Amino acid sequence: AQKITQTQPGMFVQEKEAVTLDCTYDTSDQSYGLFWYKQPSSGEMIFLIYQGSYDEQNATEGRYSLNFQKARKSANLVISASQLGDSAMYFCAINNAGNMLTFGGGTRLMVKP
């Protein structure tokens, strides 16, 4: 069984500052993928970034980067230069060989002007 833990129910960040959202995972699979999704108040789930378990480089996608520490089983999302539109729920998820996605409980990020 796989598990995702997001220990920060809510976070504040000042506009234009960087913020790190924590994600730790547990899996017995050797090959897996880690994903981050954003859910604004409108409700849709928006794919942000992906990290493969065998990728040696940390994934980056615009202002989003993933701090992947395999030995610690952590895959933290870093958002640089926060914007007001970044205020949303953020979910970390892991998939296995069968592509079953398991989600964490989410972190609510609030960007202050």
Add this chain to the structure above:
Amino acid sequence: DADVTQTPRNRITKTGKRIMLECSQTKGHDRMYWYRQDPGLGLRLIYYSFDVKDINKGEISDGYSVSRQAQAKFSLSLESAIPNQTALYFCATSDSGTSHATDTQYFGPGTRLTVL
């Protein structure tokens, strides 16, 4: 136009009614999924289908059924709705690639279902 569409977007119904939620995609993906999200929680998998002839139960399939009418269409039914099925329902699709990267799931806008 959106790649993954869900209808209806909102639905209020009564206990015991049969409800169907529909999902269509234009991404050309083979794989489709149904999830539910309860307030303040992450998503949980209800059913998934890797092609038209392949249907599988997810974590919480009790009380639900699905139909994969075509590669692009995957519907979720609640045969006899009950109040604890009140939730936000998402359809998702992914490619049938050979790596986890190509298995990235893309979500529809969600259907907000309320069972009174």
